[in-house]
Amino acid sequence: MVFSNLFFLFAFLPVCLVFYYLMPKQKLKDVVLVIFSLFFYAWGEPIWVSLLILSATVDYIHGRVIENTNKQWQKRLVLLSSLVINLGLLSIFKYSAFFTQSLNAVFNLNYIAPSFSLPIGISFYTFQTLSYTVDVYRGEVKAQKSFLSFLLFVSLFHQLVAGPIVRYKDIAKEIEVRVLSWERFNKGVLRFIIGLGKKVIIANTAGDLARVYLDQSFSNLTVMGSWLGILLFAIQIYFDFSGYSDMAIGLGHMFGFTYKENFNYPYVSRSATEFWRRWHISLGSFFRDYVYIPMGGNRKRRLFNLATVWFLTGLWHGASWNFVLWGLYYGVLIVLEKQFLLRILDRIPRFINHIYLIGAVLLGWVLFYYTDLSQGLAYMKTMLGMSGVELFQATDLLRIKSNAAFLLLAIIFCMPISKHLYEKAQHKLSTSSFIPLLLSDVLKGVFVLAVLTISTALILGQSYNPFIYFRF
Incomplete structure (x- = not known):
């Protein structure tokens, strides 16, 4: 199930909210959330929901054992067990075919590659449960005694299949006690609708335009067309993934959870180092805290540590060498920046x-x-004018002209201009009389209804278009 789905928007979410708010006690609310979250996951993965529950069970038990073990070497052994099981499951389901094919290619072997279907969101929930076990080992959080509460943390449908990667210690207090309010609920609805608009109105439109260039024969591509095509994909992936994160954060507010920001206008960056502080923040901070710093960080073998992190970052995104090269590409850029380029x-x-x-x-x-x-x-060669193709054609200029308004708005929304204008307006209204404040709420309501209506109309006219990061 996806957030930009009519069943989710007009059936699943409203029914879940009704049952959740009708429950008089928080434990009953937890039961509602777990049931709906497992149903949400089973909608698309009826078999692999068992893997999700297994992963939760494994780390629940390991967390309890680590906390109740006195000797340090025993704690390390239990932590190692958790790492082996979790990373082993991730490797089997996500990377076994890739590793087999790579070995066959390098050593001219003929092993049959496994053909598992990739469980949705396995990269996200594996990292979440691993971070919990490591944090319990480090003494940064207490082990959760209630399996229901831990399963709630792992299965929350808000961020289950495409992040952000939520650490247990960041929402541990809210798992125990949540504060619900009308103001927070409204904030969540607004954030969710903004994310929905990003995905359906901007990302999907940019994706349709991008495929005209990216999926055609390169012999028909021009230099201008190749840059335009990848620019449109850059717009698509940003609004697709940041839109999902907005929707997840908004849903969190509706149910009383606070998730950290996952994007901070990355395209306004002035270096690759800054870009990765602003893009997919939860993944970058995970590798920093659980891989880079434990390996020595900047203190020793910095270049090796950076290479390892960026190799793993690329591999995390997909079981293919292009993702590995993509990760190493950024690793090289960031090393060059740290050495002299900055x-x-x-x-x-x-x-x-x-x-x-x-x-x-x-x-x-x-x-x-x-x-x-x-x-x-081959596409890069075209972008750099090394393929002997034309610089541009009349169709490129016509397509830019016909989509100029969309491109301009998308680029503007990649920058924090609208955010600053909204915050200034909110500040002025908050210091004004009651009537302007009421007008602000009315305008928000009109905005929400308008975006929801437009998004609904577009969803009805579009083919199935899942979020890009679902495949990771």
Whole structure:
């Protein structure tokens, strides 16, 4: 099930909210949330919901054992057991075919690659449960004694299948006690609708336009067309994934949970280092806290640690060498920036920094989009004018002209302009009389209804279009 689905919007979510708010006690609310969350997951994965429950059971038991074990070596052994089981399951279901095919190619072998279907969201919930076990081992959180409460943490449908990666310690208090209010519920609805609009109105439209360039024969592609195509994909993936994160955060507010931000306008960055502080923040912070720093961070073997993190970042995104190269590509950029490039960037005009970053990101998205490396490299050659194709054609200019308003609005919404304007308006209204404040609530209601209506109309006219990060 996806958030941008009519059944979810007009049946699943309203019914879940009604049952949740009707329950007089929080434990009963927890039961409602767990039941609806498991149903949400089973809607698309009727078999692999058992794997989700198994993963939750494994780390619930390991957390309890770690906390009740006195000797340090025994704690380490239990933690190792959790790591082996979780990463083993992830490797089997997500990477076994990739590893087998790679071995066959390198050593000219003929092993049959396993053909498991990838359980939706396994990369996300595996990292969530692993972070819990590690935090219990470090003494940063107490082990959860209630299996129902722990299963609630693992299965929450708000962020279950595409993040953000929520750590147990960040919502431990809210698992025990949640504060519900009309103001917070309204905040959640507004954030959810903004995310829905990002996905359905902007991301899906950009995706349809991008495929005209990205999925055609490269012999018919121009240099301008290749840049336009990957720019549209950059718009699509940002609004698709940040839209999902907005919807997850909004749903959290509706049910009394607070999830950390996952995006902070990454395309306004001036370096790859800054970009990855703003893009998929929960993943970057996970690798920093659970891989990079434990390996030594900046203290020792910094280059090796960075290479490892970016290799794993690429591999996390998909079982294919293009994702590994995409991760290493950013690893190389960030190493170069830390070694000398940032000092140069600090001395040159800001707009040149932005041009460098956007160019680097767009080239990176080519590696991300094409799982066939030969296709990706051929597309890059076209972008760089090395394929002997035309600079542009009249159809490129016509397509830009006919979609100019959409492109302009999408680019504006990639920047924090609208956020700053909204915050200024809110501040002025909050210091004004009652009537302007009431007018603000009316305008919010009109905005929510308008975006919901437009999104609903577009969903009715579109084919099935899941969130991009569902495949990870």
